[in-house]
Amino acid sequence: MTTSSIERRALPSLYAEFLPKLGRISIVVHLPSQSTWTTKALISNDGERLIVYHERISTEIILPTAAKLRGEHLPGEIPPGLFKMSWRLLAQDSLLTGGLASQPALIPEVAPWSALVLRPRTDVLCRKCETVVVSRESLKEWKDLPSENWAEMMEFWHCHKPVINNDQRNRADSSDNANDLKASESALASRGYGANTAIFAQAGIGFVDLTRMLFHKEDCRCNVMFMNNADIDPNLTLLNTQTHRSISTVASCPGCNAQLGVYDTRKDGVSIFKWMLKFADSPANSLSMLRPPTLSHCLATALFATQERTGSAKVVLQGDKEAITAWILNPRISFSCNSKQKVSAMKLLWQNRGREEEEELILPDSIVKDIRGLLQEGNSYLPPDEKMKQFNAQDGVWTVALLERPEQ
Ligand SMILES: [Zn+2]
Ligand SMILES: [Zn+2]
Structure with a gap:
């Protein structure tokens, strides 16, 4: 066989997923052509790699965690005529066997770039x-936004969506609606959301939450564009709680x-997304600071925290016009596929729509679009027949995605 004929041939698609809670590795292999008597699938001597021989080509991936099985064929004979094969293997170390490798699964979630590591x-x-x-010169201290404050903030956003569309704005003129607004305002104030209890940016302090860093306007060199009419840029609408008037702002890089x-x-x-920032490569900075979290890391952390807090696996990523419903299937897995190996991830389902009844994370439209791209990429790692799920016709089709998590 010549090199060029090998190159033209599609490779088998290999996928392995480790479920730490079950201590099991699921393996799925899709072949580009039917299996023959010479097709083989085996685990390397150290238990670390999956190797597939098919049509005189060897394809392999590093498993997300080592298998208990070592240097052996995967159980069961591979008969000719198959396009797909799958196995479930025990991991070398798992919660069930009490091995060391299972320990990371027990470490509580730490947000990337929390004040502790900055x-x-x-x-x-x-x-x-x-x-x-x-x-x-202007950054004297880092502080985590207190978690109760974070929770309250989330609750505030959730119960009181900070977007007033034209329709609602018009209806707010009627006295009924104006009373409703006042009623909800005083309800919020009585629950501690009044301006006097809110956390404000302070000079010299960088406040961090799961996804953002908050700086005092005089410390931050970002250009801030105020637009008093939300219609100018509906992507970035925040609600001024004192006036209930929408104010659009963009904080942009001075460079x-x-x-x-x-x-x-x-x-x-000025509230800046962590994935837009970095720290100088200086020995004074901690290792964590030099490993900047990605949008994927921050989103996975925020989704996980929302699920922990509310018990709901569904979260709506709500922009002004854009919306995605994310449904966490498994917050903590690791996977390997042909293009990426040993990756910590969250497995989730998503749909291109919002849902009134679910928890919400309010984001600019541009970020919701970035997240959509991320989820599409996270769909490409999955085996061909595990990319979509449908439970009932009414609910529609869900896209499956792997969202990369920070390494713990
Ligand atoms: Zn409300
Ligand atoms: Zn820049």
């Missing part, structure tokens, strides 16, 4: 162009003009 007196840079966004975040009128500070 050092002050360091420049905060735009990840794209490395322009200084907050200088070391490359990329949108890094928004001006948060509730907290009176």
Whole structure:
């Protein structure tokens, strides 16, 4: 067989998924042509790799965790004529066998770039162009937004969607609706959402939550564009709680003009997404600081936290016009496929629509679009017949995706 004929041939698709809770590795192999008596699937001597021989070509992946089975064919004879084969293997270390490798599964979730791992007196840079966004002189301390504050904030967003569309705005003129607004306002105030209890940005302090960093406007060099009419840029609408008037803001990089975040009128500070920032490559910075979290890492952390807090596996990623419903199937797996190996991930289902009744994370439309791209990419890693799921006709088809999580 010549090299070119090998190159033209499609390779088998190999996929392995480790479920730490069950201590099992699921393996799925799709062949580009029917199996023959010479098709073989085996595990390497160290238990670390899956190797498939088919039509004189060997394809292999590193398993997400080592298998108990070592240096052997996968159980069962492979008869000719198959396009798909699947196995379930025991992991070398699992919760069931009490092995060490299972320990990471027990470590509680830590958000990437929490205040604990960040050092002050360091420049905060735009990840794209490395322009200084907050200088070391003005950054004296990092603080986590208190988790109860985070929870309250989430609850606030959830019960009180910070977007007023034209329709509602018009209807708010009728006295009934105005009373409703006032009623909900005082209800919020009595539950501690009044302006006096809110956390405000403070000079010298970088506040961090699961996905963002909040800086005082005088510490942050971002260009902030205020637009008093939400219709100018409906992508970035925040509600001013005092006036109930929508104010659109964009916080953009002073160097490359990329949108890094928004001006948060509730907290009176610049709120920047962690995945838009980086720290200088300096020995003074901790290792965690030099491993900047991706959008995927931050989203997985936020989804996980929402599920932990509410018990609901469905979360709506709500933009102004864009919406995605995410449904967490398994918050913690690891997988390997032909293109990526040993990746920690969350397995979820998603649909291109919002849902009134579910938990919401309010995001700019541009971020919801980025997330859609991420989920489409996360769908491509799955075996061909595990990309879609439908439970009933009414609910529609769900797309399956793997969302990469930070390594713990
Ligand atoms: Zn409300
Ligand atoms: Zn920039």
